[in-house]
Amino acid sequence: VPGNEEVKRAVERYVATLGDDRAASIAELFAEDAVFEDPVGGDVRRGREAIRAFYESALGNQSVSSELITLRVSGGEAAFHFRLEVGGRIRIDIIDVMRFDDAGAITSMKAYWSPEDIVAL
């Protein structure tokens, strides 16, 4: 289990990378065999390549800005509320839950949101 400070840095890196980089860079933050569910209740994706494809499809070439709002770290896991603005058109506030390996790579992610949480800008 990684320490709280390691987990905080990993979450901050994830949120910052959402905001300024593309799918391949985001996927690099995940462990090779990571498990990924976004949104919870949807398909469960496994592995870095499936995760890269998800972000490529979700974000494409749109501008993205991101902001970490509330982060809680507990027992080597993280739960955090963050805000995404995509393409200058929509905003969504999401609560993510993540686990990490000892190197700080994300081993699992669950994203809690539903279509009604999408706000048009």
Place this chain on the structure above:
Amino acid sequence: VPGNEEVKRAVERYVATLGDDRAASIAELFAEDAVFEDPVGGDVRRGREAIRAFYESALGNQSVSSELITLRVSGGEAAFHFRLEVGGRIRIDIIDVMRFDDAGAITSMKAYWSPEDIVAL
């Protein structure tokens, strides 16, 4: 899997019950065989009686006020940020993740917080 509205009502009931009622009433919101981890990384408790004992120990006869701040519902699960004030002495913001049965009873809860999140009032 319960619907989003059912899950929202169940979370609102939980947060309201934290604020105005005692351990037995809170425990009634959980399924008989619920799994409970508060904080994540601590002991995993199983069953309504163990959950009742947890709240009895954590809250006792202290005054408690609670406020739901951000709720996300996805795939029949909930993740939410809420604020507790206990005994007029401390405040803590927690992110909880819950699952539910079809009747809206809580079947699992994981609470994300660490001692550094406790604020003296």
